[in-house]
Amino acid sequence: MSTAQPVIRAERLTKTFGPVRALDGLDLEVAPGEVHGFLGPNGAGKSTTIRVVLGLIRASGGHVELFGGDPWRQAATLHERLAYVAGDVALWPGLTGGQCLDVLGATQGVLDETRRADLIDRFELDPTKRVRDYSKGNRQKVALIAALAADVELLVLDEPTSGLDPLMEQAFQEVVRTRREQGCSVLLSSHILGEVEALADRVSIIRRGKTVTTGTLAELRRHTRTHVHAVTVDEPAGLADAPGLTDWSSERLDGHIESRFSIDADHLDAVIGQLHHAQIHTLTVTPPSLDDLFLRTYDEEVPLHDVPGLEQPEEALR
């Protein structure tokens, strides 16, 4: 992680809409040059956070900084350095796609003409069609191209690929990677785990307006569990009550012992040692899947403090 000033920093953000508490002490930090995945179930407060960060709405409490400045007071000046794709893309139905692109581009500052032309090609957009005659995916492309072609330091993308086909999704990922290499930071709110996995350097997962966890994908992986399927000659000693091990089952099969269990990353090494002592016949280690992590974190049934092995910033504060 860079020590330079973060592009976005939000601390203990709260936002209430009448009786609804949309944000409830949320933390978010995006470092320069990183692609930051922003995840959470529907209604968790992602779009609300983004609007607060952009100074479109004002936080009820907490502290937010954009490029070190106050987005509510200096919105227009700070916006020079970023481009935004809103969650619900709305365009002027009577204008053509190309005209909307230019209007949005002018709104965001300066469009890089070569990039604009290149992206129109890449996303196979017909810029002469009226927006009202576009399909949903094509409307989405207009907003995306306008943001991706802008000469800015930060891209704020709220579910940018909803409605894109897999080929376009691929193109999107390539372009974001290129922009990142050029030094652009990205805040990427998304429901597509594959996309986050492919692009994000770090992710923040929020639920009910609170940050549940944040870190690099590798760190998150460390906090998830590895599934192990081992067939050994002897009965492995002391497995059942090894630290960090759960879901253990064992049965005798053709004179071998077949064990299945899951284990957290910190204790993997010790357990593999025990298996080794019991003479490994076959061994399958399934790496932790992010899907598991997300499903678990998203699950409303699990209380926040029960999500195992996750950093809990707000717990630490209490």
Add this chain to the structure above:
Amino acid sequence: MRATGLRTMLGVHWRTHRSGTLVWILALIASMVGTAAAVAGLYTTPEKIHTYAAAVTTGSALVAINGRVEGIDSLGGVIQDESGFLMALLLPLLGISLVAKVTRREEEDGRLEAVLGGRVARYVPVLAGLIDASAAILVTALAFTLGITFCGVPAVRSALYAASLGGLAFVFAGLAALVAQITRHSRGVYAWSLLVLTVAYLLRGVGDVTKTWVTWLSPLGWAEKAAPFGAMRWWTLLIPLAVGGLLCAAAVLIAGRRDLGSSLVRGRPGSARASAWLRSPVGLATYIHSPAVLGWLAGALIIAGMMGALAKQFVGAVTGNPAMADAIGMSTAHPEDGFVAVTQLYIAIIAMGYAVQAVGSLRGEETAGRLEPRLSGTLSRMGWIAAHGLVIVTGLVIIVAVSSVVLAASTAWSMGTPLHLARVIGAGAAYLPAELLVGGLALALFGLWPRAFPAGWAVFAIVAFIAFLGPGLKLATWVLDLAPTTHIGNPPLGTVKALPLIVLSALAALLAATAAVGFRHRGVPRG
């Protein structure tokens, strides 16, 4: 065919549109019954009624505007004549807006697709919309009957009068339903239906002035020929019922057969680049507001041109008829000035309607979700609202100036007198502070309580009612004073004083500033 989902659809319409519909109906009932009550309070003796009748039937100018009322020599006749112009506008508008809201508007916004994906047959939304509209029209007509009867008009005659007006609204509901099937946007539904209304109005006017069958070509003529306060021709109600029924049937039939989202009128491809003008905040604001400017300008031009063309008849009728002059608020000493003053007031109300609608489209940008990306760029909120304010005010000035020029020219042509350009334009310009005040109020709503924006239309309706009918109905001074138009001084007939104009302008500026500050400090988008 079985009307699958009709009940569901009616329920959806009721839940989503009931408040708008109720406001519409209540406003209509209030203006009709208010007019009737005021007339009944004013024309208390047969002599007074007779004087009124004699006045308005002299010459053809008022006949062209309010219609040829059979049996005008009665309380009901006076009511019909006094509300002639307003009802000829409002009832068709009721039919059009009720239908447009639940048909093309829903389709345009993509909600229809969700509905048709469920257990609802393709033609059912239109059918349900027409049933809603018919029910609303029926309720309105019943309330009209009760209210007018209460003011002392025989119940049968009130009933026929209300039914004829209901028939008028029904024809336009059917027309709007059909137009909604063949244009792509709800704006188109309004535009085409209002065009038909204009033609209907002109045909009725020509027929009434020339006393020929031309009146029978117009739905407004059918309502008039029911002659509720004269010969009472009940059978004429069959014409709007049959025509409206046919239009509805055609609409339902087409809706059952056409593709979702398709229509006969298609958009063509356009330019792949936006001009530097369109990219600028003022340029985009101009693009957003120009349809409203053109639409209201067209309305103002029709009024200015039509009135101007009739100037000679007006002035002829007024000279030597103080009663008529009094009835329409003109002066016998300077009939031409009085005539221009009356017309300029009409144009001022139109310009005011434009101002409210233009501010409403700012709210439209917000609810459609286009304001959010606009404000996430380098454009500040102040910059955005200032660009729109500039364009809206420019549009207002254009509407007032162009229609004033047309009024001056057509009056000069009709009267054969020299052109009084400065005088006529000056009168139009004098109303600008009043128009800006109402626009400023709408803007303040947008800035502070965007969800309450419809209240801006309520204010407009009250001002329009007071301005149109207040003096004729001799409403109390404090009521008349509520309308900013009252304080202008009725130019060019009356003298315009500087102080009221300055006060109105200052208030308008204050409201605009409040709006800007409120907008600066509120969240966007606010649902």
